[in-house]
Amino acid sequence: MLISLRIENFALIDRLELVFGQGLNVLTGETGAGKSIILDAIDAALGGKVTSRSIRTGAQRALVEATFKLTPDLAQWLNEQEIDLLDEISLVCSREMTTNQTVLRSSRSRINGVVVNRQQIEQLRSRVVEITAQGQSVLIGQPAHQRDCLDSFGGAPLLQQRRAVFQAYTACQEAFAHLEGRRQSEQMRLQKLDLLEFQLKELSAAKLEEPDELEHLDQERQRLSHVVELQKQSYQVYQALYQNDGEADAAADILGEAEATLIDMVNYDVQLQPILDMVSAALAQVEEAGRQINAYGEGLEADPQRLETVEQRIRDLKQICRKYGPNLAEAIAYTERIQTELEELQGGGQSIEVLEQIYQERKAILVEACADLTQLRRSAAGELEARLVSGLKPLAMEKVQFKVEIAPSPPTAAGADKITFLFSPNPGEPLHPLTETASGGEMSRFLLALKSCFTQVDSVGTLIFDEIDVGVSGRVAAAIAQKLHQLSVHHQVLCVTHQPLIAAMADRHFRVHKQVIDTQDSQIPDRHLSNAQNSDVRTVVRVSSLDNHLTRSEELAQLAGGHFATEEISFAFGESLLAQAASRRQRQQLPPSSQSESLPDSDSQTESAIDRTLNNP
Missing domain, CATH: 3.40.50 (Rossmann fold)
Known part of the structure; x- marks a missing residue:
C-alpha cells in the first residue's frame, strides 16, 4: 500500500x-x-x-x-x-x-x-503498484498481452507449466542450432580434416621429440666439419700440457720440478705446505687434461656420410619450423594440438544423425509441454470468460458476450497458442476482436472488470486507475464506482476521475x-x-x-456541472451524492443473497436527482 x-x-x-x-x-x-x-x-x-x-x-x-x-x-x-x-x-x-x-x-x-539498478526497481514496481488507464486499450489489444493476462489469471500451475515450456523450447532451439551448425560446417569440416591429416603426417614423419635437437645437430655439424683442425689442435694442447717433443718443457714437467723443489723446502718450513698442495693439485689436473685431450684427438675420425645426414636433418627441421614454428618447441606443441582436433573431427563430436535424433526428441518434449499448457489455458479461459461476463453485467453490459479464442500456432517460448479476446457488447452481434468492437466507454469498463477478475490472484498492494471512467456517465458511472470500491476491499485503489458518482465513493x-x-x-x-x-x-x-462534507460537496457539485444557483443547492446536491455513496458502500458489505442483481433503485434516484439539478439550477 x-x-x-x-x-x-x-x-x-x-x-x-x-x-x-x-x-x-x-x-x-x-x-x-x-x-x-x-x-x-x-x-x-x-x-x-x-x-x-x-x-x-x-x-x-x-x-x-x-x-x-x-x-x-x-x-x-x-x-x-x-x-x-x-x-x-x-x-x-x-x-x-x-x-x-x-x-x-x-x-x-x-x-x-x-x-x-533498473532491473531491481522494475521488480519492486511489479510487487507494489499496477497502473490501469484507458490508453491501455492499445496494449490489451495485443495477442501477447492477452496471452499474459490469461496466464496470470490461471495462477501458479499455469505459470509453472509455462516455465516448463520455456525450458523445453530453449533446449529444443539449442539442439536445432547444433544440428544446423553441423550441417552447414560439414564441407568445411572435411576440408579441414584433409589439411590436418596432411600436416600430421608430415610432422609425424619428422619425428619431433627434442625441442633442442637443432642446437645439438648444429654442434655436431661443426665438429664433423673441422675434424682435421681439431686433431691438430688437440695434439698441440697435449704437447703443451703433458709431453713436448720439442726443446721447450711441457707444463707437467715444469710443475713436476716445482713440486720437487717445494718438497725440499717444506722439510725446512712447514708453512709452505699449502703452496705445495696447490702445485701438486695443479700437476695432477694438468696430467689428467693432457691424457683426456690425447684421447679426444685419437678418437676423432672424419665421417662424410654422418656429416651429410646431420646437414640434411638440419634442413628438414628448419623447413618444419618455417611452416609450423617458429621453433621446434612450437612445432611440437602444434603437433599435439592438431592430434586432439583430428580426434574431434574424426569422431569425437556427434554425427548429424545423432544430432537429428536429439533434436527430434527435444521437439517431442516441447510439443507435449505445449499441449499441457494449452489444456491449462483452456480451463483458465473458461473461468475467465464466466467471471469477466459476470463482472461486466453490473456495469450496464447485461448482454455482453466474451470469449477467449485459443488457436494453434507454431511452438514458441510461450507455448503453441494464439490468444485472442473476442467481444460483443450488443445482443445479436457476432464476436469480434476486442479492440475492433469495444468503444472507449466499453473498453474502460472492460479494463475495470478484467482487473476485478485478478483481485484474488493479484498480490499487488496498490491499483491505480487513470481516468478509466472516460466516455461513461450516469448509471454506468455509478456501477464503475461500486466496482472500484469492491476492488478497494482487497487493494488500495488510487483513482483519477471526473465523475462525481465515483468521487463520492472515495x-x-x-x-x-x-x-x-x-x-x-x-x-x-x-x-x-x-x-x-x-x-x-x-x-x-x-x-x-477534502476532509469534510462541505468541501467534498462543493467539489462534487463542480464535477457534476459547475456552479449551482445557490450554495444551498450545491451543498444539498453534494450531500445527496455522499449519502447515496454511503448507502452503496453499506450494501456492498451485505451477504450476496440480500443484494439485487441489478443496480439499486437509489442509484437510479441519484441519476434522476443529478439530471433535475443540472437542468433546473
Whole structure:
C-alpha cells in the first residue's frame, strides 16, 4: 500500500507531500489541473521514464519519494536483494534527477537509501503498484498481452507449466542450432580434416621429440666439419700440457720440478705446505687434461656420410619450423594440438544423425509441454470468460458476450497458442476482436472488470486507475464506482476521475488545482493564469485533502456541472451524492443473497436527482 508521496521540483510541482489511506483514494480537478503529474511522479519513483522536462523549470534537481507499507513478501525480496530494512512498517523508494537545463544529467533510484539498478526497481514496481488507464486499450489489444493476462489469471500451475515450456523450447532451439551448425560446417569440416591429416603426417614423419635437437645437430655439424683442425689442435694442447717433443718443457714437467723443489723446502718450513698442495693439485689436473685431450684427438675420425645426414636433418627441421614454428618447441606443441582436433573431427563430436535424433526428441518434449499448457489455458479461459461476463453485467453490459479464442500456432517460448479476446457488447452481434468492437466507454469498463477478475490472484498492494471512467456517465458511472470500491476491499485503489458518482465513493478525496504565485511573495493570493507574464510569477500544482462534507460537496457539485444557483443547492446536491455513496458502500458489505442483481433503485434516484439539478439550477 502507498502510504505517502513526497515531490520536489517535479514538472509544475515545487513541493508537495501527500498521505494516502486504505480503500479508495480519489483525485479530482479540472482538466489540465495536474492530476496526471502526480501519477507521473509515482511512475518516476518506480523507474518510469523521465526527461529534462520532468524537472521544474529553473531547478537543477528534482526528487520523488514514495513510501509503501512493508509486507512479508516485500521484506523477503529486500533480504534477497541485500537491502536493509528501515523499520518494521515501511519501504521507501526514491528517484533523484539532475539537469543542466537542457539535458537530463543523472537519474538515480534508491530503495531504503540504497542505490539500485533498473532491473531491481522494475521488480519492486511489479510487487507494489499496477497502473490501469484507458490508453491501455492499445496494449490489451495485443495477442501477447492477452496471452499474459490469461496466464496470470490461471495462477501458479499455469505459470509453472509455462516455465516448463520455456525450458523445453530453449533446449529444443539449442539442439536445432547444433544440428544446423553441423550441417552447414560439414564441407568445411572435411576440408579441414584433409589439411590436418596432411600436416600430421608430415610432422609425424619428422619425428619431433627434442625441442633442442637443432642446437645439438648444429654442434655436431661443426665438429664433423673441422675434424682435421681439431686433431691438430688437440695434439698441440697435449704437447703443451703433458709431453713436448720439442726443446721447450711441457707444463707437467715444469710443475713436476716445482713440486720437487717445494718438497725440499717444506722439510725446512712447514708453512709452505699449502703452496705445495696447490702445485701438486695443479700437476695432477694438468696430467689428467693432457691424457683426456690425447684421447679426444685419437678418437676423432672424419665421417662424410654422418656429416651429410646431420646437414640434411638440419634442413628438414628448419623447413618444419618455417611452416609450423617458429621453433621446434612450437612445432611440437602444434603437433599435439592438431592430434586432439583430428580426434574431434574424426569422431569425437556427434554425427548429424545423432544430432537429428536429439533434436527430434527435444521437439517431442516441447510439443507435449505445449499441449499441457494449452489444456491449462483452456480451463483458465473458461473461468475467465464466466467471471469477466459476470463482472461486466453490473456495469450496464447485461448482454455482453466474451470469449477467449485459443488457436494453434507454431511452438514458441510461450507455448503453441494464439490468444485472442473476442467481444460483443450488443445482443445479436457476432464476436469480434476486442479492440475492433469495444468503444472507449466499453473498453474502460472492460479494463475495470478484467482487473476485478485478478483481485484474488493479484498480490499487488496498490491499483491505480487513470481516468478509466472516460466516455461513461450516469448509471454506468455509478456501477464503475461500486466496482472500484469492491476492488478497494482487497487493494488500495488510487483513482483519477471526473465523475462525481465515483468521487463520492472515495474513502479519501483529494482536489488538484493550479495556482499562480509570486516568487517574491509565495503567500500572495491566487491569480488568473493569464497574468503570469513576468519572471516573478510561476504556476504551481497544489493538492487539497477534502476532509469534510462541505468541501467534498462543493467539489462534487463542480464535477457534476459547475456552479449551482445557490450554495444551498450545491451543498444539498453534494450531500445527496455522499449519502447515496454511503448507502452503496453499506450494501456492498451485505451477504450476496440480500443484494439485487441489478443496480439499486437509489442509484437510479441519484441519476434522476443529478439530471433535475443540472437542468433546473
